[in-house]
Amino acid sequence: MTNPIFPTLCVVGPGLIGSSVLRRAKLDRSIAHRLIAYDRNPSVLERARALELADVVTDDLTAAVADADCVMLCVPVGAIPEVAAKALPAMKPGAILTDVGSTRRSVLDGVLPFLRPDVAYVPAHPMAGTEHSGPDAGFSTLFEQRWCLLTPIDNTPPNAIARMEALWHAMGARTRIMDVEHHDKVCAIVSHLPHLIAFTICGTADTLADEMRSEVLDFAASGFRDFTRIAASDPTMWRDIFLHNRKALLEVLDRFSDDAKNMADAIRGGDDATIVATIERGRRIRRSLIENKQA
Amino acid sequence: MTNPIFPTLCVVGPGLIGSSVLRRAKLDRSIAHRLIAYDRNPSVLERARALELADVVTDDLTAAVADADCVMLCVPVGAIPEVAAKALPAMKPGAILTDVGSTRRSVLDGVLPFLRPDVAYVPAHPMAGTEHSGPDAGFSTLFEQRWCLLTPIDNTPPNAIARMEALWHAMGARTRIMDVEHHDKVCAIVSHLPHLIAFTICGTADTLADEMRSEVLDFAASGFRDFTRIAASDPTMWRDIFLHNRKALLEVLDRFSDDAKNMADAIRGGDDATIVATIERGRRIRRSLIENKQA
Ligand SMILES: NC(=O)c1ccc[n+]([C@@H]2O[C@H](COP(=O)([O-])OP(=O)(O)OC[C@H]3O[C@@H](n4cnc5c(N)ncnc54)[C@H](OP(=O)(O)O)[C@@H]3O)[C@@H](O)[C@H]2O)c1
Ligand SMILES: NC(=O)c1ccc[n+]([C@@H]2O[C@H](COP(=O)([O-])OP(=O)(O)OC[C@H]3O[C@@H](n4cnc5c(N)ncnc54)[C@H](OP(=O)(O)O)[C@@H]3O)[C@@H](O)[C@H]2O)c1
Numbered sequence: 001m002t003n004p005i006f007p008t009l010c011v012v013g014p015g016l017i018g019s020s021v022l023r024r025a026k027l028d029r030s031i032a033h034r035l036i037a038y039d040r041n042p043s044v045l046e047r048a049r050a051l052e053l054a055d056v057v058t059d060d061l062t063a064a065v066a067d068a069d070c071v072m073l074c075v076p077v078g079a080i081p082e083v084a085a086k087a088l089p090a091m092k093p094g095a096i097l098t099d100v101g102s103t104r105r106s107v108l109d110g111v112l113p114f115l116r117p118d119v120a121y122v123p124a125h126p127m128a129g130t131e132h133s134g135p136d137a138g139f140s141t142l143f144e145q146r147w148c149l150l151t152p153i154d155n156t157p158p159n160a161i162a163r164m165e166a167l168w169h170a171m172g173a174r175t176r177i178m179d180v181e182h183h184d185k186v187c188a189i190v191s192h193l194p195h196l197i198a199f200t201i202c203g204t205a206d207t208l209a210d211e212m213r214s215e216v217l218d219f220a221a222s223g224f225r226d227f228t229r230i231a232a233s234d235p236t237m238w239r240d241i242f243l244h245n246r247k248a249l250l251e252v253l254d255r256f257s258d259d260a261k262n263m264a265d266a267i268r269g270g271d272d273a274t275i276v277a278t279i280e281r282g283r284r285i286r287r288s289l290i291e292n293k294q295a
Numbered sequence: 296m297t298n299p300i301f302p303t304l305c306v307v308g309p310g311l312i313g314s315s316v317l318r319r320a321k322l323d324r325s326i327a328h329r330l331i332a333y334d335r336n337p338s339v340l341e342r343a344r345a346l347e348l349a350d351v352v353t354d355d356l357t358a359a360v361a362d363a364d365c366v367m368l369c370v371p372v373g374a375i376p377e378v379a380a381k382a383l384p385a386m387k388p389g390a391i392l393t394d395v396g397s398t399r400r401s402v403l404d405g406v407l408p409f410l411r412p413d414v415a416y417v418p419a420h421p422m423a424g425t426e427h428s429g430p431d432a433g434f435s436t437l438f439e440q441r442w443c444l445l446t447p448i449d450n451t452p453p454n455a456i457a458r459m460e461a462l463w464h465a466m467g468a469r470t471r472i473m474d475v476e477h478h479d480k481v482c483a484i485v486s487h488l489p490h491l492i493a494f495t496i497c498g499t500a501d502t503l504a505d506e507m508r509s510e511v512l513d514f515a516a517s518g519f520r521d522f523t524r525i526a527a528s529d530p531t532m533w534r535d536i537f538l539h540n541r542k543a544l545l546e547v548l549d550r551f552s553d554d555a556k557n558m559a560d561a562i563r564g565g566d567d568a569t570i571v572a573t574i575e576r577g578r579r580i581r582r583s584l585i586e587n588k589q590a
Pocket of ligand 2: 372
């Protein structure tokens with residue numbers, strides 16, 4: 001048997017992302033020989049046990065991380081710093097701390113004060129997910145063909161980065177190393193703004209007069225439905241993402257609002273050319289996606 | 296053999312919608328014994344012939360409609376009045392004129408001056424479509440389980456409405472009779488606003504700095520991709536819809552913009568409660584859709 005990437009892997013928060021990592025790791029012990037899962041929530045622990053997500057499922061964070069060669073925090077971004085602060089003192093020298101948070105700058109700022117020189121921190125954001133959450137929502141193929149963005153800091157040892165890349169490759173993902181600020185901008189436009197807009201438009205529909213709302217539901221298939229799927233995602237996770245990527249998100253939201261205002265003005269003024277130009281710009285992005293085999 | 300709903304059906308503009316109607320009608324001659332297709336565009340006619348969409352495929356509008364018991368206009372909403380003006384004088388007494396336009400008030404106003412007392416006009420809007428267009432994009436099951444909204448006018452004879460309902464039921468659709476203004480408001484929120492927003496956000500992404508744009512494409516799977524699918528739709532069709540449903544659309548866009556601004560303020564101010572309330576409202580709509588079996 002070849003050596004696994006990590007003898008022991010500990011997942012903190014076996015929800016959608018964490019349980020998917022565990023499921024994939026269980027399929028093939030080349031990622032880790034031994035799997036540990038920690039959660040604070042008794043019902044999550046119960047499901048994790050019933051689903052046999054790990055060799056050890058515990059509510060004792062210190063015990064969970066003490067033996068691990070890699071500790072992966074899969075909790076909402078707002079909770080990552082406090083969980084890191086509790087986990088770090090119990091980790092063994094030479095181990096790697098990582099997380100899967102969807103925002104980077106604020107998480108990094110929150111975690112930095114608690115870092116130890118003998119534990120490498122390698123933040124990684126797998127660009128994969130669904131609108132569901134919790135341990136039952138995960139599946140082993142979630143990361144296949146998807147990207148995982150690593151945002152190591154200046155003093156992260158190269159071999160720690162290499163091991164985390166190996167872990168995500170073993171999950172079926174492609175990896176890319178990215179600067180923290182750049183990560184937050186790219187994610188603001190490809191993920192955070194679309195979610196914010198989807199939540200907002202569904203909210204707008206919900207505040208319509210009662211009679212209209214029932215018809216919104218009846219006739220949702222024509223465009224609206226796609227937005228509701230996005231908008232079904234977990235409130236805590238998204239509240240945290242919006243607050244923690246505030247700067248980049250508000251910047252792209254500003255741009256979008258200007259563009260929407262220009263479109264409104266064009267429609268109000270019957271300005272054919274501007275309307276068609278905006279539509280064509282939108283289509284161009286779609287065509288590029290199809291060429292990129294991402295559509 | 297039982298009598299068909301119409302001895303002869305003429306489809307003007309066998310694009311996505313028109314060719315889907317013809318494909319379904321060909322499967323089962325109980326909708327019409329004889330099928331005629333007219334288009335002004337030689338390449339559309341060529342494809343219509345190659346696909347054998349109708350018994351007669353012609354570029355002569357007068358000849359196409361002269362024999363038809365039902366003339367269905369499947370052209371962009373901006374073109375419906377001018378095409379109706381040309382078709383009506385050549386139609387036979389007792390025939391029905393219908394269309395499939397996505398907006399109602401402006402189309403009705405455009406068609407009204409050309410109506411004849413001996414030809415019933417029954418506007419109908421099938422709430423079905425894809426982001427593709429043209430004769431090759433159609434398929435016979437497009438309307439199955441979908442709604443078709445009929446917006447008859449005061450003097451439309453009830454038996455003409457009944458025949459059009461029968462036609463759409465034979466297409467597999469459910470029908471609902473609706474007031475013109477109400478139709479335009481409902482469609483503004485369930486379809487036109489989501490499309491406007493999807494075009495706009497894709498446009499916003501397209502105007503980003505070059506380096507970022509390539510990453511937008513690489514990482515589009517995380518939320519953004521659903522918007523690009525909607526935004527792939529035909530520019531002429533959507534320009535027409537936006538301009539022709541201007542009033543209702545600008546009204547819901549205003550509401551949406553206010554809601555987006557409130558959300559931005561909440562994020563800027565770190566107002567947890569407002570953010571979570573907006574997200575929860577969006578999720579409520581999704582849950583209702585799932586209960587309605589529309590998700
Ligand atoms: N879902 C996606 O699309 C996606 C994609 C990429 C990255 N991510 C990131 O992945 C992380 C997890 O997301 P997810 O979708 O897997 O969420 P999830 O299914 O809700 O799982 C999160 C888990 O963390 C636990 N948790 C929450 N707060 C905690 C705390 N303060 N201390 C300890 N445990 C806590 C939760 O338990 P409780 O029941 O106690 O809350 C739950 O078991 C987030 O940082 C998110 O930004 C998500
Ligand atoms: N697609 C949807 O999702 C959807 C859903 C419900 C209702 N509708 C409505 O259905 C209608 C047709 O949409 P579609 O998606 O089927 O469009 P489409 O695939 O583009 O087909 C439209 C056809 O009409 C022809 N046409 C355009 N302008 C014309 C004119 N002035 N005179 C004669 N023919 C003309 C086009 O030929 P050219 O090549 O010459 O332009 C084309 O063959 C529109 O009113 C639309 O609002 C669409």
